[in-house]
Amino acid sequence: MSPAAALNFADWLALNQLCADYASAVDSGDWDLWPGFFTEDCVYRLQPRENHERGLPLATLSFTSKCMLRDRVYGIRETLFHDPYYQRHVVGSPVIRRVDADGTIHAESNYAVFRTKLSQPSTVFNVGRYLDTVVRTAEGLKFSQRLCIYDTELVPNSIIYPI
Structure with missing residues (x-):
């Protein structure tokens, strides 16, 4: 059985909606929406690919709670x-x-x-x-962990807004 087979259509749709709503929220500039996509004890990390693949802890941004x-x-x-x-996300399914x-x-x-x-x-x-870990809550699906693993080792100037 494929990993996706363990999800019913409603859950798959809810996961896609969570990801789309997240991108829409961070692109809108309404920053109060951003924490609402996460659980209270979440992890959000923005990290270069090399550090992630080598198991090195250094990250550009690292937050461990809402x-x-x-x-x-x-x-x-x-x-x-x-x-x-302004920023605009294009996110794959x-x-x-x-x-x-x-x-x-x-x-x-x-x-x-x-x-x-x-x-x-x-x-x-x-x-x-x-790389997302998503859990069910009373309010629907939420990210308990969102790792943003970026491909380049260089980041222009600084990262201000969430990725």
């Missing part, structure tokens, strides 16, 4: 000064890698993020894959 995500939202709004830009007996879903999807600074052409900003 409270830390909220703190990042505060930082985006109140303390970080940067040239404003999630591939189900495994479904645990308790219903926890392990999925992977490719992403590309484009950045547009005011009065400049859009550029490719970040490309990689999401």
